[in-house]
Amino acid sequence: MYKWITALRQIKFGVFHKFSTFPRSRTKFYIIFVVQKPPTPEGLQIFHINNSPLGLGALKKMKIAVVGATGLVGTEILKVLAERNFPVSEIIPVASEKSIGKQVEFKGKQFTVVGYEDAIKMKPAVAIFSAGGSSSLALAPLFAEAGIPVIDNSSAWRMDPTKKLIVPEVNANTITAEDKIIANPNCSTIQMVVVMKPLHDKYKIKRVVVSTYQSVTGTGKAAVDQLFAERAGDDSVAKVYPHKIDLNVLPHIDVFLDNGYTKEEMKMVNETKKIMGDDSIAVTATTVRIPTVGGHSEAVNIEFENDFDLDEVRRLLSETEGVIVQDDPKNFVYPMPITSHGKDEVFVGRIRRDESQANTLNLWVVADNLRKGAATNAVQIAEYMLKANLL
Numbered sequence: 606m607y608k609w610i611t612a613l614r615q616i617k618f619g620v621f622h623k624f625s626t627f628p629r630s631r632t633k634f635y636i637i638f639v640v641q642k643p644p645t646p647e648g649l650q651i652f653h654i655n656n657s658p659l660g661l662g663a664l665k666k667m668k669i670a671v672v673g674a675t676g677l678v679g680t681e682i683l684k685v686l687a688e689r690n691f692p693v694s695e696i697i698p699v700a701s702e703k704s705i706g707k708q709v710e711f712k713g714k715q716f717t718v719v720g721y722e723d724a725i726k727m728k729p730a731v732a733i734f735s736a737g738g739s740s741s742l743a744l745a746p747l748f749a750e751a752g753i754p755v756i757d758n759s760s761a762w763r764m765d766p767t768k769k770l771i772v773p774e775v776n777a778n779t780i781t782a783e784d785k786i787i788a789n790p791n792c793s794t795i796q797m798v799v800v801m802k803p804l805h806d807k808y809k810i811k812r813v814v815v816s817t818y819q820s821v822t823g824t825g826k827a828a829v830d831q832l833f834a835e836r837a838g839d840d841s842v843a844k845v846y847p848h849k850i851d852l853n854v855l856p857h858i859d860v861f862l863d864n865g866y867t868k869e870e871m872k873m874v875n876e877t878k879k880i881m882g883d884d885s886i887a888v889t890a891t892t893v894r895i896p897t898v899g900g901h902s903e904a905v906n907i908e909f910e911n912d913f914d915l916d917e918v919r920r921l922l923s924e925t926e927g928v929i930v931q932d933d934p935k936n937f938v939y940p941m942p943i944t945s946h947g948k949d950e951v952f953v954g955r956i957r958r959d960e961s962q963a964n965t966l967n968l969w970v971v972a973d974n975l976r977k978g979a980a981t982n983a984v985q986i987a988e989y990m991l992k993a994n995l996l
């Protein structure tokens with residue numbers, strides 16, 4: 606009778622790594638050596654390409670124009686391109702006239718801000734825009750006509766029926782070679798639909814009631830300056846909001862419309878239906894600005910056509926790409942702007958049944974609006990296009 610040894614856990618490159626035995630008397634020991642061949646540089650490269658979100662596109666290197674490169678979102682786009690190792694040969698930063706000649710940094714190298722005409726002449730493979738709605742309406746068609754695909758962060762093109770509104774986890778597969786201007790949704794909508802999608806597929810959403818708690822970074826650089834100036838007791842800084850924002854809460858984001866809602870609220874209603882490809886989903890929103898900087902938070906109440914199991918909801922969400930479940934309230938674990946800051950994922954917690962109504966769920970959803978709400982989503986669209994051979 607032989608006693609077998611499970612001896613070898615791992616041998617890498619011919620080096621003995623870890624080893625354990627259970628010696629007994631009259632026992633014969635067999636040690637099985639499995640020696641892995643060291644990977645060749647070519648083998649390693651193929652491994653990296655196969656495992657890259659860019660597939661074979663990782664082999665290309667390309668010029669990328671970032672229009673609005675000096676702004677809050679533009680700065681984050683540069684960071685995200687670097688962190689995700691997007692294959693960039695050259696950054697072409699574009700901003701308003703007052704910034705031409707300034708330097709922006711990408712991977713330790715300085716690039717000079719140019720005007721849009723020079724940027725078009727330099728023929729970038731793609732232009733990622735975050736320069737506001739009116740700049741986008743004026744400039745995006747000029748890039749598109751020159752054959753340069755545009756991924757735009759402003760609201761200019763989102764509800765144009767001829768333009769796609771894309772959140773990669775939900776509908777990237779609808780992008781085709783004909784799409785020359787692709788819209789990035791509103792930040793508060795992006796984080797909500799990433800969480801809604803797997804739940805809609807499983808239980809069919811009837812209605813969503815959402816209240817947001819949005820960071821001042823959503824309004825741009827000038828708003829962050831207003832918050833910190835107020836906090837420092839300096840009243841001389843230009844006001845972006847009609848009221849004080851520090852130590853305050855404003856039930857008002859973007860302009861008021863004739864129906865009493867704000868434009869931000871109606872963006873959440875209309876963009877959600879367009880991205881999900883389902884006009885039957887009823888959405889009502891109250892969007893609120895609060896004096897935080899790390900990200901947007903949302904209390905989301907979802908009524909489904911079918912009943913659900915809470916454990917299954919947690920499992921579905923934790924298996925969803927780009928979603929992290931943080932739901933252990935007894936240990937004070939739940940998503941917060943301060944912990945989502947600088948992260949690419951959407952965080953969800955406080956997962957519980959709405960006990961006042963059948964088939965209804967309450968969630969708390971947080972994401973960094975400058976990341977998944979803007980820069981990361983735009984770069985993920987570019988990654989998808991590269992992988993699909995559209996760049």
Ligand SMILES: NC(=O)c1ccc[n+]([C@@H]2O[C@H](COP(=O)([O-])OP(=O)(O)OC[C@H]3O[C@@H](n4cnc5c(N)ncnc54)[C@H](OP(=O)(O)O)[C@@H]3O)[C@@H](O)[C@H]2O)c1
Binds near residue numbers: 759974
């Ligand atoms: N902040 C967010 O959470 C968020 C989320 C989603 C989408 N967005 C959208 O992204 C866009 C930018 O937002 P932000 O927060 O980054 O604003 P921001 O900090 O004010 O930056 C605006 C950028 O646009 C540039 N710009 C302005 N006019 C231009 C022109 N005519 N030509 C070229 N560049 C021009 C500015 O250049 P200068 O420095 O030269 O002025 C700056 O680089 C907006 O459309 C916003 O709605 C923002």
